[in-house]
Amino acid sequence: MTDLLTTSALSVLLVSFGVGIVVGLTGMGGGALMTPALIFLGINPTVAVANDLVAASVNKSVGAAVHWKVGRPNLKLAGLLMCASVPTAFAGAFIVNAIGDVEAQEDFLKQALGVALLFTASTYALRMYIQLRYVTAGNTLRQDDPKLKPALTLLVGAVGGLLVGITSVGSGSLIMVALLLLYPTLSAVRLVGTDLVQAVPLVLSAAISHVLVSGVEWAVLIPLILGGSPGTFLGARLANWVSQSVIRRGIVIVLSLTGLNMLGVPPEIVGLIGAALLLLGPLVWGFVRQSRGLPAFDNNAAAWRPVDDPDGVPARPDAGAVEQPEPR
Numbered sequence: 001m002t003d004l005l006t007t008s009a010l011s012v013l014l015v016s017f018g019v020g021i022v023v024g025l026t027g028m029g030g031g032a033l034m035t036p037a038l039i040f041l042g043i044n045p046t047v048a049v050a051n052d053l054v055a056a057s058v059n060k061s062v063g064a065a066v067h068w069k070v071g072r073p074n075l076k077l078a079g080l081l082m083c084a085s086v087p088t089a090f091a092g093a094f095i096v097n098a099i100g101d102v103e104a105q106e107d108f109l110k111q112a113l114g115v116a117l118l119f120t121a122s123t124y125a126l127r128m129y130i131q132l133r134y135v136t137a138g139n140t141l142r143q144d145d146p147k148l149k150p151a152l153t154l155l156v157g158a159v160g161g162l163l164v165g166i167t168s169v170g171s172g173s174l175i176m177v178a179l180l181l182l183y184p185t186l187s188a189v190r191l192v193g194t195d196l197v198q199a200v201p202l203v204l205s206a207a208i209s210h211v212l213v214s215g216v217e218w219a220v221l222i223p224l225i226l227g228g229s230p231g232t233f234l235g236a237r238l239a240n241w242v243s244q245s246v247i248r249r250g251i252v253i254v255l256s257l258t259g260l261n262m263l264g265v266p267p268e269i270v271g272l273i274g275a276a277l278l279l280l281g282p283l284v285w286g287f288v289r290q291s292r293g294l295p296a297f298d299n300n301a302a303a304w305r306p307v308d309d310p311d312g313v314p315a316r317p318d319a320g321a322v323e324q325p326e327p328r
Contacts, residue, residue: 009223011041016055016227023060023228024235025247031056031168032120033251034228036113036258038220045109046096047217049168050210055224056168057204060232064196072193074145074186077153081175081198084154085161086205092165093209109167110262116169117259123177124252128285130181132292145190146183153182157198165206175199192239253277 019034031052038048064073099108156178163170176195179186186194257274261267289295 006219008041009219012038012220013223013227015041016224017231020228020231020233021235021238022247022251024232024237025239031164031170032117032255034224035168036117036262039110039113039262043217043220044102045106045113046102046214047220049096049109049166050093050207050214051217051220051224052168053164053203053207053210054216054221055228057200057207058225058229060196060199060203064193064200068193068197072189073197074190074194075197076145077148077179077183077186078194078198080148080150080153081157081160082201084157085164085175085198085202088158088161089165089202089206090209092162092167092206093213096166097213110264112167113169114259114262114264116163116167116174117255117262120169120174120177121252121255121259123174124255127177127180129288130184132289132294146185149182156182157202161202161206164202165209168206189239196236249281253281 015037016034019037022033034056035045035048035052038052039045043051096105096109099105156175160170160175160178163174175198176191179191179195183191253274256277257270260270260273
């Protein structure tokens with residue numbers, strides 16, 4: 001019990017609360033932010049991955065329950081993802097365990113995390129550009145569910161599940177990005193809800209395998225749950241109120257710098273890259289927007305308008321805009 005009253009436990013509690021809010025708001029960023037944060041707090045990488053997965057299985061259940069209550073998730077799409085992701089996620093811990101001794105496992109996990117974080121940041125940027133193309137191409141969003149693409153969806157689930165099982169990264173980041181690329185007209189709320197629902201059995205499967213292989217550290221797990229659950233609940237409740245543009249751009253920078261750090265890039269170079277992303281990133285994105293015929297800087301995230309007929313006529317004159325994740 002005294003282990004739960006330490007400064008280290010309080011740090012984990014506060015960090016998990018903040019990450020939980022991001023997860024609830026965007027449906028992404030949980031493992032991509034929490035596992036590196038635990039490692040930076042001095043926790044062994046294998047312990048960080050195992051405990052983060054166990055905590056995420058609880059925290060994501062909270063967010064999924066909120067989204068399920070209001071009927072947002074696309075259950076057919078979530079079911080397809082689960083069929084492929086659950087088995088591969090379960091294999092993750094056994095793959096890590098087969099790498100070698102503890103030191104070899106730590107090195108492998110840091111390298112895998114670094115690559116996963118940089119890949120995640122890259123897919124965020126790619127998604128922003130592709131969404132921008134859809135905005136300039138028509139700017140309308142139908143309210144019916146998109147036609148499913150079973151083969152590609154199963155492939156996304158299998159790859160995403162394996163990545164989650166090894167690094168804990170991917171259930172709310174890479175899979176979310178892949179869903180947007182496959183189903184660009186799925187509304188933001190349904191996208192987040194679908195991702196959270198499919199992530200529960202996926203993360204639970206990965207968590208069970210890591211518990212069987214590595215066990216859990218209660219002094220880490222309990223603060224993760226106590227901080228993450230209310231944070232995820234709060235974020236999910238605020239999902240319709242908060243513009244996600246700034247949050248996601250910030251996540252891209254954080255993921256990029258964290259990934260570079262995990263790969264052993266010198267701090268000086270990481271700092272220079274961070275400054276460049278912070279200062280030059282908005283200017284580059286403004287240029288890209290202008291090349292697509294949009295204002296360089298525009299805070300209106302409601303780029304998609306609901307329609308109820310093939311001609312794109314709004315459902316009603318006062319129909320509000322439906323926010324799609326990162327349309328700019």
